[in-house]
Amino acid sequence: MLHLDRTPSTAGNKLKPDKFHNHRLxxxxxxxxxxxxxxxxxxxxxxxxxSATFRGQSSPAFGGPQWEKxxxxxxxxxxxxxxxxxxxxxxxxxxxxxxxxxxxxxxxVLGLDNFNNYYETSLKxxxxxxxxxxxxxxxxxxxxxxxxLDKIFNVVAFTHVIHLAAQAGVRYAMQNPNSxxxxxxxxxxxxxxxxxxxxxxxxxxxxxxxxxxxxNKKVPFSEKDRTDQPASLYAATKKAGEAIAHAYNHIxxxxxxxxxxxxxxxxxxRPDMAYFFFTRDIIRGKRITVYEAPDGAxxxxxxxxxxxxxxxxxxxLDTAKKSTGSGGKKKGPAEFRIFNLGNTTxxxxxxxxxxxxxxxxxxxxxxxxxxxxxGDVQFTHANISLAQxxxxxxxxxxxxxxxxxxxxxxxxxxxxxxxSPSRKKNF
Ligand SMILES: O=C(O)[C@H]1O[C@H](OP(=O)(O)OP(=O)(O)OC[C@H]2O[C@@H](n3ccc(=O)[nH]c3=O)[C@H](O)[C@@H]2O)[C@H](O)[C@@H](O)[C@@H]1O
Numbered sequence: 001m002l003h004l005d006r007t008p009s010t011a012g013n014k015l016k017p018d019k020f021h022n023h024r025l026x027x028x029x030x031x032x033x034x035x036x037x038x039x040x041x042x043x044x045x046x047x048x049x050x051s052a053t054f055r056g057q058s059s060p061a062f063g064g065p066q067w068e069k070x071x072x073x074x075x076x077x078x079x080x081x082x083x084x085x086x087x088x089x090x091x092x093x094x095x096x097x098x099x100x101x102x103x104x105x106x107x108x109v110l111g112l113d114n115f116n117n118y119y120e121t122s123l124k125x126x127x128x129x130x131x132x133x134x135x136x137x138x139x140x141x142x143x144x145x146x147x148x149l150d151k152i153f154n155v156v157a158f159t160h161v162i163h164l165a166a167q168a169g170v171r172y173a174m175q176n177p178n179s180x181x182x183x184x185x186x187x188x189x190x191x192x193x194x195x196x197x198x199x200x201x202x203x204x205x206x207x208x209x210x211x212x213x214x215x216n217k218k219v220p221f222s223e224k225d226r227t228d229q230p231a232s233l234y235a236a237t238k239k240a241g242e243a244i245a246h247a248y249n250h251i252x253x254x255x256x257x258x259x260x261x262x263x264x265x266x267x268x269x270r271p272d273m274a275y276f277f278f279t280r281d282i283i284r285g286k287r288i289t290v291y292e293a294p295d296g297a298x299x300x301x302x303x304x305x306x307x308x309x310x311x312x313x314x315x316x317l318d319t320a321k322k323s324t325g326s327g328g329k330k331k332g333p334a335e336f337r338i339f340n341l342g343n344t345t346x347x348x349x350x351x352x353x354x355x356x357x358x359x360x361x362x363x364x365x366x367x368x369x370x371x372x373x374x375g376d377v378q379f380t381h382a383n384i385s386l387a388q389x390x391x392x393x394x395x396x397x398x399x400x401x402x403x404x405x406x407x408x409x410x411x412x413x414x415x416x417x418x419x420s421p422s423r424k425k426n427f
Contacts, residue, residue: 062141062148068155071110074137075156078106083317086158086202088112088191089165090138093270094207094261094309096127098162101310102317103134110156111138113165118172118179119271126413127268143187149194158198160317163191163206166238169272170211170375173233184237189244196252201323203255203335205316208242210262210302210342210380211235219346220383223260223338232375246336253325253334257316262342262382266306266402267409274349275303275403278356278364279410287365290349293378294370298348300379304341305397305405312341315391342382343395355400359407 075084085102089095090111102109111131115124128138141148143165167176167183188206195202213221214229230236245256265275281288291299321335357364371378387393 062139063151070137071139071152071155074135075108075110075158077108083107084156084159085317086110086112086152086156086161088143088161088163089207090131090136091115091124091128092164092168093266093268094264094306094313095162095164096131096268097266097306097310098164098313099131099136100134101314103131103136105314109136110152110158111136112141112143112152113138114142115140118167118169123268123271143191144182146190146194149191153194153198157200158202159200160320161191161195161202161204161206162313162317163188163204166207168234168270170232170234172272173375177233180233180237184234185240185244188241192244192248192254195323196248196254196325197328199326201252201254201325203257203317203320203323204245205257205259205313205320206241206245208258208260208338209235209238210260210340210382211377212239212242212260213377213380215377219379220344220381221340221342222383223340223386231377234375242338249334249336251330252328253323253330253332255321255323255335257320257335257337257339259312259316260338260340260342260382261309262302262304262340262380264304264306264309266406268413269306269406275352275356275406276410278353279360279407282353282356282360282362282364285362285365287367288353289367289369290353291371291376292350292368297378298350299371299376300346300348300381301352302342302344302346302380302382303352303399303402304343304382304395305399305402308343308393308395308397309341312339312387312391312393315393319391337390339387339391339393340382340384341387341393342380342384343397343399344382344384345398346379346381347399352399352403355403356407359400359404 077084083102085107087095087099087109090099091113095111095113099109099111113124113128115121131138143149165183165187167179173180195204210221211232212227212230212235213225214227214231214235216225216229218225227239230239242258245258248254249256265273269276271277278288293299316339324330324332324334353364353366384393
């Protein structure tokens, strides 16, 4: 309040110069504030937002001679007839198995994975550990990072790309729809953009899904059946992927093979899948929810064991014809294929539960609920005659045998995980 006391009580001539001075000061301040705001706005507009960083900016950590050396070493095939393959989603379930199988038979392999936290990242890191032991270098990056992809393709002339990076899971799409669009559509387009511009263009094999058959009633599902009735956003993005793949094949001469996987399970699997969390919950004595169809009919899946899927993936790579274009220009028609990779023996979910009870020797606490409208379909069943004919694909593992292998892995992985930090068991 003291300053108020010092204010002249009467206005007079003495006030005039002050008034003038104050006015100039105010204009100066206005100009400077305006300049400051402009600079701030310009800076704000040109600096990348967090989502832009996710969608396309390259991390400065990538690059340099040491990094390139690791890539070259990892992608060098053992013999001149070997493939040079980029595996996206390499720290994922199918990706890690496929990467190891390729490396084991002598192909050159580079892995790419964004290690997102859709499920426990420690499991993804453990898979990466196995790949590193086998000599596969895995880059921690997103398929939406265009400049990173371009950098990798500048270092290596890939003969093949197997694209397994995706946002998986049918039910999670209701919680996080954008994640499906980012990975399964935007990310796929980004990868195809790099592939189409590269010289030579690689042949591409990628993971579609049995879910594209949606609410179809005719079984077994054949590649010729309609796929325009998806029951989940996940299925819709996989169907969109198939359409996008066709466009890139048509315009740029990319050789593309889509594989419709049917509920793949096995060791090093995905914790978001029913067989995996049923096992965990049964062991812990936690109640599991088993869905049944509204009319009391069973809900069934054509569960397919991981080793069978890996054989299908390798056969798809080996039989893929070369892309015909180069540097973004088509030079002739290129191969476009789609195959079902299933087991051909649908099993009710109730049977999955009783098999787990038998293997674990624990009675499951179950709650039966009608199949909710959350993206799940009532049944899947693959007709695999096309894959049989063209790829020599023949699944050999029934659900009980596969689940035994899964449970053995599960117990050893999680027991040793709690006992020691190193979980370097072999596949
Ligand atoms: O075939 C495919 O393409 C898809 O297979 C699986 O999807 P899904 O077959 O639904 O596998 P789970 O989520 O493991 O469900 C298996 C079965 O268990 C049932 N379920 C699931 C969860 C639950 O709490 N209770 C239950 O009975 C489901 O209705 C379904 O019939 C994968 O999660 C998808 O990523 C993949 O694309």
